[in-house]
Amino acid sequence: MRILRYVxxxxxxxxxxxxxxxxxxxxxxxxxxxxxxxxxxxPHDTIIxxxxxxxxxxxxxxxxxxxxxQGKAVIDGQGKDQIFKITSDSVTIENLTINGSGVSYxxxxxxxxxxxxxxxxxxxxxxxxxFFAIYLSKSSNCIVKGNEITGNAISESSSGNGIHAWYxxxxxxxxxxxxxxxxxIYFEFVKNSQIKNNLSSGNLRYGLHFxxxxxxxxxxxxxxxxxAGVAVMYSxxxxxxxxxxxxxQGSSSYGLLLKEISDSxxxxxxxxxxxxxxxxxxxxxxxxxxxxxxxxxxxxxxxxNSLDNFITRNNFISNSFQIxxxxxxxxxxxxxxxxxxxxxxxxxxxxxxDVPFRPVSLFAIEVEKRPQSIILLHSIFVNIISTVEKIxxxxxxxxxxxxxxxxxxxxxxx
Amino acid sequence: xxxxINKITFYGIKDLLRSRWIIVYFIVLCMITEGMFRFSGHxxxxxxxxxxxxxxxxxxxxIIFATIYYYNSRNFIELMLTQPISRKSVYIGLVSGLSFSLxxxxxxAISIPVLWRFSMLSGYWNILFLLIFIGVMLTLTFICLAxxxxxxxxxxxxxxxxxxxxxLTMAVVYDGLVLMVVILFQDYPLEKPMIxxxxxxxxxxxxxxxxxxxxxxALLGYTGAVFKSFFSSNFAQITSLLSLVAWVLFPFxxxxxxxxxxxx
Numbered sequence: 001m002r003i004l005r006y007v008x009x010x011x012x013x014x015x016x017x018x019x020x021x022x023x024x025x026x027x028x029x030x031x032x033x034x035x036x037x038x039x040x041x042x043p044h045d046t047i048i049x050x051x052x053x054x055x056x057x058x059x060x061x062x063x064x065x066x067x068x069x070q071g072k073a074v075i076d077g078q079g080k081d082q083i084f085k086i087t088s089d090s091v092t093i094e095n096l097t098i099n100g101s102g103v104s105y106x107x108x109x110x111x112x113x114x115x116x117x118x119x120x121x122x123x124x125x126x127x128x129x130x131f132f133a134i135y136l137s138k139s140s141n142c143i144v145k146g147n148e149i150t151g152n153a154i155s156e157s158s159s160g161n162g163i164h165a166w167y168x169x170x171x172x173x174x175x176x177x178x179x180x181x182x183x184x185i186y187f188e189f190v191k192n193s194q195i196k197n198n199l200s201s202g203n204l205r206y207g208l209h210f211x212x213x214x215x216x217x218x219x220x221x222x223x224x225x226x227x228a229g230v231a232v233m234y235s236x237x238x239x240x241x242x243x244x245x246x247x248x249q250g251s252s253s254y255g256l257l258l259k260e261i262s263d264s265x266x267x268x269x270x271x272x273x274x275x276x277x278x279x280x281x282x283x284x285x286x287x288x289x290x291x292x293x294x295x296x297x298x299x300x301x302x303x304x305n306s307l308d309n310f311i312t313r314n315n316f317i318s319n320s321f322q323i324x325x326x327x328x329x330x331x332x333x334x335x336x337x338x339x340x341x342x343x344x345x346x347x348x349x350x351x352x353x354d355v356p357f358r359p360v361s362l363f364a365i366e367v368e369k370r371p372q373s374i375i376l377l378h379s380i381f382v383n384i385i386s387t388v389e390k391i392x393x394x395x396x397x398x399x400x401x402x403x404x405x406x407x408x409x410x411x412x413x414x
Numbered sequence: 415x416x417x418x419i420n421k422i423t424f425y426g427i428k429d430l431l432r433s434r435w436i437i438v439y440f441i442v443l444c445m446i447t448e449g450m451f452r453f454s455g456h457x458x459x460x461x462x463x464x465x466x467x468x469x470x471x472x473x474x475x476x477i478i479f480a481t482i483y484y485y486n487s488r489n490f491i492e493l494m495l496t497q498p499i500s501r502k503s504v505y506i507g508l509v510s511g512l513s514f515s516l517x518x519x520x521x522x523a524i525s526i527p528v529l530w531r532f533s534m535l536s537g538y539w540n541i542l543f544l545l546i547f548i549g550v551m552l553t554l555t556f557i558c559l560a561x562x563x564x565x566x567x568x569x570x571x572x573x574x575x576x577x578x579x580x581x582l583t584m585a586v587v588y589d590g591l592v593l594m595v596v597i598l599f600q601d602y603p604l605e606k607p608m609i610x611x612x613x614x615x616x617x618x619x620x621x622x623x624x625x626x627x628x629x630x631x632a633l634l635g636y637t638g639a640v641f642k643s644f645f646s647s648n649f650a651q652i653t654s655l656l657s658l659v660a661w662v663l664f665p666f667x668x669x670x671x672x673x674x675x676x677x678x
Contacts, residue, residue, distance in 0.1 A: 249630070251637040275635040295458060297632030318458045320632035340459050366593075371636050372604050373596045375612060377629055378462070379621055380470055381589035409455060 026050045034075075035059055038067075049073040049096065057081040057102075063088045069095035069125075077101045077130075082109040092121040101130040103158055110135035110160070114142060122147065132160035133181065140169040144176060151181035153204045161186040162203070165193070173198060183209040184226065191215055199224070206231045207248070218243055229254040229274060238264040248274045255296065258283045265289070271296055277319070280306050280332075289313050290410070298324050298364075304397075307331045315409050316340060316359070320377060323359040323400065324368055330400035334359065338406040346407050357405040360396045362389035418503045419510065422494075426511020430483075436519055439475055443467075443523035451527055457534045458628065461541050464524070465624045468549045469617055472520065473556045474581050480512055480560030481577040485570040492678050505561075505673045509666065512557050517550045524549065541627050548620040551658045555616045556581070558665035565672045588615050605640035613654070616661040623654045 023037045025047060034056055037047055043063040051071030058081050061067070065088070077083045077100040084093060091114075098111040110132035114120050116139060123145040127133040133149040136142055144163055153159030162178035164186045165171055171193040177200075178184040184200030187193070187210035198221045200207035207223035208230045210216070215237040222244045223230050229248030232238065238261060245255035255274035256266070262284040270292040271277035277296040280286065281303040288311045293299040299319040302309070304327030311332060316322050317340040336352065344355035363382050367374050376382050389396060430436055446467055454460040487508070494504050524546055528535060535542060560577050567573035592611050596604060612618045625633060626645060633645045644650045 249634045251635055251642065253634075273631050275631050295631070297629065297635050317456050318462065320629040340454070340456055370596055370600050372600075372608055372641070373593060374633060374636055375608050375622065375625075375641075376589055376593060376596075377625055377632065378466060378469075379589040379618065380466075381586050381593065383466065384586070 022046045022048060024048045024050065025054075026052065038065065041065060044090070049075075057083055058085065059083060060085045061088060061091050064090035066092040066094070067096070068092075069097065072097060074099060077111070079103065082107070082111070082113055083130075084110075084112045086112070086114045086117055086120055089118045090120065091117065092123070093125065094121070094123045095125065097126040097128070098130070099128045101132065103131045103160075105157075108132055108135060108160065108164075110164070113137065114139045117142070121145070128152075130160070132164050133178075134163045135161075136163075136165040136168050136171060138167045139165075140171070142168070142170075143172045143174070145172070145174040147176045149176060149178045149181070151179070151203075153181050156182055156204055159204060161209075162200070165190045168193065172196075177201075179203065183207075184223070186210070187213040187216065189213065193217075194219070196220055198222075201225050203227065208232070210235065214238070217241070222246065223248070223255075226253075228252055229257065231257040231259070232261055233257075233259040234261075236262050236264070240264070240266045241268055243269045245269065245271045245274060245277065247272070249297075250275060254279045257281075258286065261286060266291065270294070271299075276301050279303075280309065282306060284308055286310070287312075291315070292317070294318060297321065301325070302330070302332060302400075303327075304329050304331070309333070310335075312336050313406075313410055314338070317409070321361065321364045321367070324364040325360060325397060325400060326368060328397045330397045332400075334400065334402040336404050336406055337402050338409050339402065342405045342407075344405065351407055353405045353407055356401040356403045358390055358393065358396060358401050360400050361386045362395055365395055415500065415503050418499055419507045422504060422507025423511045423514065426508060427515050430511065430515040435479065436515060439479075439516075440519045440523050443471070443520065444526055446471075447524055448527040451531055451534070457531070457538050458541075461538055461545060462624075462628055464545055465548075465621070465628070468545060468552070469621055470585065472549050472552045473585060473617060476516055476553045476556035477560045477577045477581045478574070479516065480557040481564050481574050483512055484508075484561055484564040485573065495678065501674050502670065505670050509557060509561060513554050516553045516557065520549045520553055521546055541624070544624060544627055547655075548623060548658065551662060552616060552620055554662040555658075555665060558662065558669055562665055562669035562672060565669055565676055584615055584617050589618065592618075605644075609640070609644060613657050616658065619654055619658055619661065623651070623658065626651055626654070 023041060025034050025037055034054060038061055041047060046066040049069045051073055053074045053076055055076050055078060057077045074097040075083060079100045080102045083098055083101050093112060101109045101111045111127045111130040112122055113135045115137045118141050120142040122134055125147045127147060127149045129152045134144055149162045151159060159182040161183040162181040162185060163173060167189045169191045171190060173195045174197055176198045179202045182204050184203040184207045190213040193216045195218045201224040203226045205227050207226035211233045213235050217239040219241045224246040226248055230245060248255050253275045255271045255277040257279045260282045264286050266288045268290045272294050275297040277293045278300045282305045284307045286309045291314045293314055294317045296319045298321045299316045301324045304325055309332035311334045313336050315338045322339060339357050339359060342353060342357045344353035346353050363386050447464060450460040450463045454463060559580060563577045564573040567576060612622050
């Protein structure tokens with residue numbers, strides 16, 4: 001009896017399987033073929049799009065479906081409207097090349113818009129010259145993986161973001177490359193999401209920009225050469241681990257800008273050649289640990305409205321200015337960091353200098369007040385007055401000291 | 415005439431390279447470079463340390479050495495001028511002899527410690543070459559300035575004093591004054607005057623040239639449009655390189671003019 005039941009199940013299974021059909025679309029077919037196939041398909045079917053160029057816009061996917069490109073299948077919006085709109089759960093879009101969603105000042109036209117859906121996957125696509133490339137709105141448990149996204153942004157007002165997520169939960173963004181958009185990756189009101197191993201470069205504004213997005217993790221990403229680096233604001237419980245922030249140079253450009261962030265971790269990242277590596281404003285209880293901060297204009301700007309931050313075991317090497325601040329009081333703790341311009345001694349040989357280090361130089365404060373004096377950087381006169389100030393501090397914040405500066409570069413970071 | 419200049423230059427070099435003070439200068443500079451690379455642990459840091467040393471030490475040593483050298487060779491100069499040779503060739507011979515020896519001394523002192531750190535310097539070669547270039551240019555500028563001071567002053571003590579004062583003004587006091595200008599006129603747009611002020615002092619000019627290479631990230635943080643376009647263009651580099659060369663040629667020309675007219 002039991003065996004019979006199994007057999008019945010098996011037959012049922014095969015029966016169900018056969019229901020999931022595969023449709024093949026070729027470019028020689030008439031224009032509306034893709035759309036009509038989507039409408040005619042049953043849930044959980046697969047549509048294979050063969051090599052060719054398809055001029056299609058406003059393709060709406062309303063039931064679970066897999067749409068897969070084979071060869072170089074190009075879907076071209078020709079700069080009009082949006083291209084894919086997904087309003088169903090469990091939709092997968094992969095291996096497609098999608099070009100030219102239209103620039104609009106009223107609508108957020110995207111190459112792939114996922115709206116109020118769950119368990120969607122967008123992977124291994126190539127997205128060129130779109131207004132917005134991938135737009136996730138009020139969705140959850142979606143995966144965006146291995147896409148190559150290149151925009152053609154010229155001005156901030158007429159360009160959109162590479163990967164844009166709004167009111168989402170449990171999103172995973174892996175292995176994507178985003179360039180030449182307004183913001184590479186943009187998050188607003190996103191919770192519990194993972195951003196891992198992406199490369200965001202050459203974007204007009206921010207490589208990564210997120211606001212009101214709590215409990216997200218950013219790991220092993222590279223943010224390079226973006227107009228204003230990375231900006232993160234108004235969020236809690238954010239982990240930023242092993243990312244690289246490179247060459248974000250300009251008057252309002254930051255490797256990492258933190259504004260009203262709390263209870264977050266910035267661990268084992270590397271910062272190189274940025275104008276300001278880390279800018280901290282009105283942020284509390286942030287742990288900055290084990291980062292390599294090398295050859296930047298300013299290693300850190302810590303505004304005095306930040307409280308209880310712990311800056312420990314970082315390497316501060318060859319930065320023009322180590323720390324700059326805007327007031328005389330400091331409420332953060334600096335300890336066990338390596339400072340390349342530390343000149344103290346270590347008599348008890350415990351690896352930490354016996355004399356505290358003052359990372360804020362007098363000249364850093366002068367430049368903060370009168371930026372044009374930066375042209376006197378490293379001049380003999382400035383070196384003399386900075387040395388005097390180090391010995392007898394009168395202007396620099398008295399409490400901003402590293403009481404236990406490391407004698408050697410800390411190598412176990414990355 | 416060239417043959418004659420060559421001869422005087424050659425005698426000068428032969429005389430100077432045996433001088434105790436040139437050897438001391440070489441050894442000290444060599445030790446500082448070696449120390450910088452050995453103890454800083456990071457080649458960019460060592461190089462920027464070397465920039466500070468170069469900007470401080472090279473003008474000082476060059477101006478003092480050249481002043482003393484001129485006064486010590488006055489008898490020799492007077493003797494040469496009794497011969498039928500032009501004052502111009504005597505002058506050029508003296509300056510080039512001194513310039514060659516001090517520049518060679520500087521170049522070797524910087525590059526010998528670098529020779530066994532080839533791998534450490536990868537990616538920083540342009541900064542090293544720039545450092546050597548500004549070192550040589552500052553040497554030449556301050557030799558010419560020293561000649562100008564000592565030709566104008568008969569008395570050795572007075573000449574040496576003026577030379578030192580000139581160095582102190584250009585190296586330290588000038589920047590203090592510039593900083594004062596910044597503080598006094600902070601409400602005014604100061605960018606253009608600041609750039610002019612930097613170009614009118616060879617030490618500052620040399621420093622800015624290096625800044626454009628090492629600290630460009632910080633310089634780009636400044637919001638002013640003039641600085642920004644100045645710092646981010648090749649134009650800035652080329653003009654400051656040329657101005658540094660001009661800072662050698664002008665003192666050279668003026669002290670030669672003076673040398674031709676002076677009554678020994």
